[in-house]
Structure formats: C-alpha cells, structure tokens
Amino acid sequence: MSDLYQVQRSMRAMRRAALQRGLIAVLDIGTSKIACLVLRFDGPGQFRATDGVGPMAGQSNFRVIGAATTRSRGVRFGEIETVSETERAIRTAVQAAQKLAGERVDHVIACFSGGRPSSYGLAGEIALPAGRVAEQDVARVLAACDAPDFGRSREVLHAQPVNFAVDHRSGLADPRDLMGNRMAVDMHVLTADGLSLGALAQCIRRCDLELAGVASSAYVSGLASLVEDEQELGAACIDLGGGATGVSVFIKKHMIFADAVRLGGNQITSDIAQGLRVSQAVAERLKTLNGGIEATGRDDREMIELGGETGDWETDRRTVSRADLIGIMRPRVEEILERVAEVLHAAGFEHMPSQQIVLTGGGAQIPGLDGLAARMLGPNVRIGRPLRIQGLAHQLTDPCFASAVGLALFAAHPQDEWWDFEMPADRYPARSLKRAYRWFRNNW
C-alpha cells in the first residue's frame, strides 16, 4: 500500500496548496449530469456569532463563486466509458463555472459513483511498550491492520479510522496520550475499480486540471444530506442517481459502509421509452414532469400528450394516462429499492440504534417515493436536501446536487484518513534517507 500512500499524500498536498491559494473546483461526474462548483476559501471570520452563523462543520469558511452543470456524456453506471466525450463534458462545465467565477481554477476534487465500490472493515492491534499512546503509535496501529486481498486493480478511495480502543476502553476518537498496554483500531476501507479511477484521472488531466482528491459519491452525498444528529446516531443515505444508486451508512460521524447499486434513473427512463415507444428525450420529459409512484383514480383520467418528433403525425399525437406512466415506473423503482434493501441488509443496517434513511439524488424527486421507501426500507424515511452553503444559487439546492455540495464540504473539512498520519518508519523503502531521518527522530 506504499505507493497508494504516496499517491494520496501527493493529492492531499495538492489540496492543501489549492486551499492556500483559496480557489478549488469540485466536480461531480454523474451519469446524467456533470456539475462543477468553484469554491473560494476566504478563511474563517467572515461571519460573527452575532450574525447567527456559528463555525458549523467548516462550511462557513468558503463560498461558491461559480457553478455550472451540463449534460453528461460518455458515462454509464457512474463509470467513464468514453474518455474523450466525458472530457468534453467536463470542459463545458469547468469553462462555464470558471466564466461565472471570473477565475482560473487549476485544482479539482472529483467524485464518482461507479467503480463497484466495496467496503471493508479492518481491525488492527498493537502493544504499547511505552504504556502511553504516542503520535507514531497511531500510525503503527493503522499500519498493523491486516488488509485482505482487495482484488486485481482495485484502488483504495477512503481509508478512515473509525474507532480506537485502548485496553478495554472503546469508542475513542483521539487516543493520543492515553495510558494503556494495547491499542486497537477499526478502519473502514472503501475500494473502487482502479481502471475507472484511471479513466477519471485521465479525463481531468486532459482538461489541464490537477486532480486534488477523489471521493466516493455515496460518501459525499451522505456528508451533505445527513444532518449532524443523523450522522452521530446512525443513518443511511441513499443517493438515487442516474446510473447508479449509492448507499452509505454513517454512525458516530463516520462512514462505516458504502456500496452502490448499478441501477438508477436512466433505467426508469429507458423503461418508459421502451414501454411507450418514445425517444429517450421524450421519456425523460415524461418522467420528470408527469412521473410518480402512487397511482390514484384521478390519474386514470389525466391524459398526457406524448409528443415526439418522429414525423409521423399519428405517432406524435398519442396520449397515455398518467396511471400508465406510473405503472411503468413503479416496478423499476421497486426493484431499485429492493436492491438497496438487500445492500442495507448485507450491511447489517437493522442492527443500528437509529435507522434513519435519507433519500437524495435526482431520483428522490419522484413524487410519492418517500411513501414507497417507507414501506420497503423502514419507517424512518425522509427526502434529504443538501446542506445550504454560501453562494450557491437556488436552483442548485435540489437533491440532485447533494454530491456536489457534499464534495465542497469534503474539500473544506476532510475527515482523517489513513494517509493523513505519519507513515511508520519501517514502512519506508530500505536505504531511504527519510527512513534514517525518521529512525533518528523517533529514537533520540
């Protein structure tokens, strides 16, 4: 994991440099849209407590100065399939956001939902010879986690220490300077397909931008949509995207599980297109304007003009009732939610103390979804909107921008990851000058 450590460290250094410059862009690469926000970091202190704005979770020290969104191209199931097409879409979004901001951005933090994320819970334990937890003991215990074989070409996206335990005391957030003989750690590792990550890096490099961080879309939309209590007590965030549905489970302000279902709003659209024999564009319009989950008797009488541009008058003048549309959409939504329920079951969500479920993403705007989800997933269901951040236009506060907003929060206030701690000296390559320096520093 040494070169991963180096890669993540270099990305972290780039992120620090960007924050020092005060300008960073976040890029949400989704299946249906690509959103780009340009963030200006003014530093804390622009609000006072008398303004009614506290320090919050670090989201008060930046503001959005440019935002743009564009139709995504070349992305399927949240994975980049055609690099040149996606690069053009990224260029469109980045250029529009730059134009709005009036500034040139060089550093980008990206998130994506594909790559078949899989999460692992790792545990490590070490003895404390000094009887007290020192700085490098934290790094040692993190390095002592025995990593399973993640599989071929899998890359680690997040590796967050979730829980520290010293002797019998568990649930520690910061174990430093505590007395004890043994220290244990639980670490949550999220891996994704390295080829998808490589394609993402390639796209961003071809846009003359530096990749300053990669995050999982499920994780960042959880950051944006879950309120603080939900993150503390336990909640699942379900991000209903276009090509993939991300599921992330949070407890004690840490993500402990993330997965993605490779189904999303695009499947609903193609169901409508096939069922009603209309084009994808018409199906998308029908879904967004007239779609629904629960059919009532009134929906039988509400006739919808299909429209279309086939050139055949008869075909273009067809009408269907809204109940028909709902009849097409509902089975697919049920299927998605069933798969989500399976994922939640696999994660052991039913053993969590609080089983709040927050639906977000573009698919969460289907009317009646919360009722269906409450029947299928659990009683505590709400539709989550992303946290309000300063400077974001009103039309960008929809649930579909949850991951973009979450990525901005992630940039402003990143959680500790494994590579944020010093690497223990014996992990450095042999004959390294740095290793000798660390050895001297630790032993004298």
Place this chain on the structure above:
Amino acid sequence: MQGLTPRFFDGDGSARPAPIRAGARPAPRPPRRDPAPSRLAYRLHRMWLTPLYRRLLRVGLPAFIIAMVAGLWLSDPDRRASLTAQVDGVIEQVQTRDAFMVKAMRIDGASDTVDRAMRAMLPVTLPASSFDLDLDMLRARVLRLDAVKSVELRIMPDGVLSAVVVEREPAALWRHAQGIELIDETGHRVNSVESREARPDLPMLAGAGADAAAAEAMALIDAAGPILPRLRGLERMGERRWDVALDRGQRIMLPAEGALAALERALAMHRDTGLLDRDVAALDLRDPQRTAIRLGLDAQNAIRGARGEGLLGPDGQPLPEDTNTTGKKPAA
C-alpha cells in the same frame, strides 16, 4: 394502455381524413449542437482568466499599440514641427483673447521718478497678454527700487495693470564717505542728495553704520526736545555708539548700551544746571558710573589763569609767555 395504439377508425367506422401535410416529411432536425468548447477555445479561455495574460492584453497591448502609433507618427520631423506649431497657435489664440489682454498700466501713490522707473521696468510693451506678465517677478523688480516700500500689483478686469505703490518717507540725511543720502526711519536708503540744503528739515546722521542704527537715532532725536534747536546731528562712532553733536562744537558722548537713558540724564543735568549753555566741549556719558566733562578752551584758560599757569592756545599747547590773554572767566 389504450392510448398507445393509434386509432385509425372512429367509433362509427368511417375512416378519418388524412391529415393535411404542407410538404413531404418534415426536414430532419440538424443534430443537437454540442455545447462543449473545443480544446483550443478552452485553453484560450483559461489563459484569458489568468491575471497576468489578462492584464497584458487589456492594458499592455493597447498601451503598446498607442505608443507605437504615436512614435511612428512623430518620428518624422516635419510632422513634429507642424504639431508643435499647431499647439503653439492654439495657445497663442487663447492667450491673445480680448479678455486676457492688458492695455494700460495705472500707478497710484508714486512720484514721477518712481513712475517713470516702473514703466521702464515693465518687461513687455502694452498692450500685452496677461499670460506674458509675471506679476511676482515684476513685483520683485519694483521692490528693488530704493524709493519703493511696498507695491501691490493687480490685473483689473478691464485690462488695466494696477500698481499701488507706497513710497518710503525720508526721515533723515546720512552723510558718509560717498556723499549724502536720504534714509527712512528703518535706515533704508531712499535717495541721494547733493547737499544738506536739499532737505534742511531733516536731521543729519553721520558715520559708518549709522543707517543700521537709524531707529535708535530717531528715538534719540525725538527725546532731544530742549536742545533740538541746537542739534546739529548725530554721529555714529566706531559703528557702536552715538555722539550728539550740538552747535558751538559741543558733543554729548552716549554709551553703546542705554543711549536714550543717558541722553535723558544729560538733559536732566542741563535742565538743573544749564550745563550745556556753559563752555563745555564734551559731556562724556560713556561710562554710566562716571560722568566726565571736557571743558572748553576758555574755561580751561580761566582756571589756568586763576592758578597762575600759562594759558593754552587753540591747539591745546601752552602759549608762549608774552602772549596776552584776554580770556574771559567762564561762569562757574
């Protein structure tokens, strides 16, 4: 899904009329425009957003073009000459407007001599533009005239250069090695005169440095009330102190410090004893502790006669014995 299959027949079974079509099939729509910028446009836009390039293009380039065009145009000497001629013409045109012209000069409070001198000093011939008149310079030149104490120069709205002159009032005559001059009460030279008779009404000062102490001399003359008819003048001795010269060759020698008080003391002595009416050659008040009196020749001879000593001649040497003295015995 009753709406999905198009209904070709109405309820009564009759065929519906075919829809009216304007032409054949509608023209296929052009493919949707791709909003993505080309890579070149993207890079240029990013370059444009870079502050250095932006400043260079928005400030540097126009400034460079303007400077280059101006430089090329001005590189021809004929064009430069015509440009300067045009600029000068415009400036001339504005300056010679009627509103800016000075047509006459009015001098108030000056004597004929000063008037003539001032008119000669004017650097331009009237009428002239007021832009050509440097009033500060003119004022400095006028003030260099000794007879002028102050001058106020002003260009009046009707094109008249008004000069209000205050001349110096001569307060005394000063005789020195080069001749006789009139000076005012501060000691400044006013004019030269040929002889004392030109201004018999003014007191006379003499000696080097008398002009510098003219104020003190004026105070002394003011204080010399009772002996004013006898006053011949004041003489500056060694640029340090005053001698009051009276007629009959009498002198009151005043100290350098406190001359006025010393003169008042002498006048008090004169009032009490009539000292100065007697044959006293000089009253020496230079030492305030000790007043000395130098007697006149007659008085000395009277004393010497009374003592049976030989008489003195006008040069102060004892006369030969055969000389018959008829010296009048001075009053005690």
